[in-house]
Amino acid sequence: DAKTTQPPSMDCAEGRAANLPCNHSTISGNEYVYWYRQIHSQGPQYIIHGLKNNETNEMASLIITEDRKSSTLILPHATLRDTAVYYCIVRAMTGNQFYFGTGTSLTVIP
Amino acid sequence: DTAVSQTPKYLVTQMGNDKSIKCEQNLGHDTMYWYKQDSKKFLKIMFSYNNKELIINETVPNRFSPKSPDKAHLNLHINSLELGDSAVYFCASSQGVLPSEKLFFGSGTQLSVL
Numbered sequence: 001d002a003k004t005t006q007p008p009s010m011d012c013a014e015g016r017a018a019n020l021p022c023n024h025s026t027i028s029g030n031e032y033v034y035w036y037r038q039i040h041s042q043g044p045q046y047i048i049h050g051l052k053n054n055e056t057n058e059m060a061s062l063i064i065t066e067d068r069k070s071s072t073l074i075l076p077h078a079t080l081r082d083t084a085v086y087y088c089i090v091r092a093m094t095g096n097q098f099y100f101g102t103g104t105s106l107t108v109i110p
Numbered sequence: 111d112t113a114v115s116q117t118p119k120y121l122v123t124q125m126g127n128d129k130s131i132k133c134e135q136n137l138g139h140d141t142m143y144w145y146k147q148d149s150k151k152f153l154k155i156m157f158s159y160n161n162k163e164l165i166i167n168e169t170v171p172n173r174f175s176p177k178s179p180d181k182a183h184l185n186l187h188i189n190s191l192e193l194g195d196s197a198v199y200f201c202a203s204s205q206g207v208l209p210s211e212k213l214f215f216g217s218g219t220q221l222s223v224l
Contacts, residue, residue, distance in 0.1 A: 032209045043114075043200050043215035044153065051210075085151070091209040098143075098213055100153035 004088045009105040012082075018075040020104050022088030025069040032091045033064060035073045036100075037084040044087065044100070047073065078108045113137050114216040116201050122222045123191055131186045131219045133201030141165075142184035143202040143213065144176060153200070159184055160207055191223045 005023040012018040024033065034049040048055055048062045050071075055062045061074040075082055085103040114135045123129050135142065143166075144156040157176045158166035164176070173189045188195060201216040 030209070034212065036213075038153075041198060041218065041220070043202075043217045044213075046212045046214065049210075049212060087153075098155060100145075102152065 004090055004101045006086075006088050006101060006104045008102065009107070011107050011109055012075075012078045014080060014108050014110050015077055018073075018078040018082065018106060018108070020073040020075075020086050020088075020106065021070065022072070023070045024088070024090050027068050027090050028092075029068075033062065033068075033071050034089040034091055034098075035060070035062065036087045036089065037082075038087070038103070039081075039084040047086075049091075078106075080108050080110065082106065083108045112216075114201055114203055114214050116199075116216040116219050118219060119217065120220050120222075122224065124224055125191055125193060127191050128187070128189045129191060129221070130188070131199055131201075131221070133184045133186070133216060135182055135201075135203040135214070137203060137205075137214060139203040139214075140181055140206050141204045141211075142178065142181075143204075144184065144186050145200040145202060145215075147198040147200060147218070149197070157184075157186075165207070188221075191221075193223050196221055196223045 035047040036044040038044045050062045064071045085105050087100050087103040116133050141160045143158045147153045156170045159178045162178045175187045178184045198218045198220050200218045202213045204211045204213045
């Protein structure tokens with residue numbers, strides 16, 4: 001399965017866009033990129049996922065580079081409630097694996 | 111209604127005891143999972159069931175035995191609890207096993223073994 005690399009921590013000012021990067025240089029052509037977040041000790045919460053095209057929903061936007069080796073999660077207007085650990089995950093086509101890495105701890109600052 | 115619910119939320123027990131954690135999903139999903147989150151906050155998959163059949167068993171000690179009585183339930187039974195079993199256990203479900211299908215997680219069960 002493809003591995004992901006994320007910065008361990010980031011800060012973002014409240015109201016500004018939070019851009020969280022993820023490297024997945026060994027991703028295969030049919031593997032999806034997922035983003036989840038975990039607030040404190042709650043269960044991981046789904047944010048967004050994509051294969052090749054950029055995606056947007058009510059929570060965030062996902063930008064995937066043309067070579068698919070990296071992606072960026074964008075929270076357009078970060079609030080204090082967005083403070084959480086954000087996980088970038090590559091989901092394999094076979095084996096039904098869904099591996100979490102170490103994630104990025106995002107702190108939104110007032 | 112909670113989509114994926116786990117009970118109990120907290121479980122404190124002595125070493126050597128046997129305990130169970132229950133999980134139920136009301137989403138009509140075919141696939142369910144158990145994840146373990148240790149003190150370093152690393153989330154690791156333990157088991158996955160699809161239509162009541164075990165499809166993933168990630169080198170978990172055989173003291174851990176998942177049981178799926180039907181597609182909506184996946185319970186986790188742990189025998190002879192050890193200190194190292196202390197962790198937060200998350201149940202999850204997905205519609206199926208396709209890579210395009212997202213996982214929905216429960217709120218977790220914090221297990222403390224004394």
